[in-house]
Amino acid sequence: MWISQQITAAQNRKTAAEVAEVTGAAVMQGEREYRGIPFLGPWGIAYLPPNTAKTVVVGTGSRNACIGAVTQEKGIAPGELLLFSSGGASIYLKNNGDVVINGQVFAAQKEG
Known part of the structure; x- marks a missing residue:
């Protein structure tokens, strides 16, 4: 009886966070499939x-949410920000x- 209770409890435990792979439009697959969950991010930034x-x-x-995506190393320094799309656009x-x-440099204005 104790063993079956432990097995059931382990199956019912939810992980705090999980890395899941996008398999379709707003569909992710991890330990289970996620559909229709919200994508959370800073206000004013929308992403899919x-x-x-x-x-x-x-x-x-109350429900699951996607809090972001894992990115590859982009060669930026601490304190810098890179916005990019899968089509190659970047800021x-x-x-x-x-x-x-998109590769065009706009130099910082020098004061004085």
């Missing part, structure tokens, strides 16, 4: 990860104040 992207799914108490905010949009 492409197929095969690795996402992070967490339980929020890179550099620590020196430069803004790079």
Whole structure:
């Protein structure tokens, strides 16, 4: 009896977070399949990860949510920000104040 209770309890435990792979439009596969869950991020930024992207799914108490995607190393320094799309568009905010949009550098304005 004790063993069956332990097995049942282990099956009912939810992990706090899971890496899941995108397999379709807003569909992710991890230990189980996730459909129709919200994508959370900073206000004003909307995203939908492409197929095969690795996402992070967490339980929020009432339901699951995707809190972001795992990205490959992009060669940016601490404090910098890179926005990019799977089609190749990018906006890179550099620590020196430069803004790079699709490879075109907009140098920071010098004061004085």
